[in-house]
Amino acid sequence: MARWEPNASRRLAEAALELFTERGYESTTVLDIAKRAGLAKSTFFRHFQDKREVLFGEDPLTEHLTTAIAAAPAGADPLEAVVSGFDALGRNVFTPAHRTFAVRRRAVIDAHPDLQEREALKGMNLTASITRAIAHRGAPALMARVTAELGTLALKIAYERWSDLDNTDEFSAVARQALSEVQAAVLSTRKTT
The missing domain is CATH 1.10.357.10 (Tetracycline Repressor, domain 2)
Known part of the structure; x- marks a missing residue:
């Protein structure tokens, strides 16, 4: 996915859940989530404070x-x-x-x-x-x-x-x-x- 596409927050949440399921919560990093969503790590931090916030933030x-x-x-x-x-x-x-x-x-x-x-x-x-x-x-x-x-x-x-x-x-x-x-x-x- 291109970095400019809309719904970055939702894409990051979906990517995080995929990775949490595949690798486990502890083994998944913010960088992994951002890469899976096709976004930069800095984009992740514009939407979430940390990887827990993907589950609890919004x-x-x-x-x-x-x-x-x-x-x-x-x-x-x-x-x-x-x-x-x-x-x-x-x-x-x-x-x-x-x-x-x-x-x-x-x-x-x-x-x-x-x-x-x-x-x-x-x-x-x-x-x-x-x-x-x-x-x-x-x-x-x-x-x-x-x-x-x-x-x-x-x-x-x-x-x-x-x-x-x-x-x-x-x-x-x-x-x-x-x-x-x-x-x-x-x-x-x-x-x-």
Whole structure:
């Protein structure tokens, strides 16, 4: 590919995932990634701080989710607002075209404890953002926090299911199902105590 072609960030991310899969995360250098993408090493650093950022840098997930929560109908309860966020993710982030990338990304992260730690931190930041978005809608602090925790758990379960290559369901359907199962599990704990 020519160095001037558009979508350098996406090309670098694709090249990185290919190399992480072929050689392993530790054995792949920034220079390797840039070469595979047909770009200069300096171009890599214009888009990413380091090779971890290829996996974690650009985060449209939080923005789409929290924007949709804020835009949910005024009468929506906190969980309904979270469902609006899941629907937005299905339209804008977790699209069928993105599934293969997500599957490969997940495999790389699952194979490396330090990347798993980074993913967990990303999840904590997401939960905090959801909490703020729900509280901004007027929910009491504890309700916002609990809703965000349940929503994040459902989102994690949905992402794991959706990023399985055998799954062909749309993300929003998978996320709605996961949230329903999380709610049912919470209710069933009340019956056993």
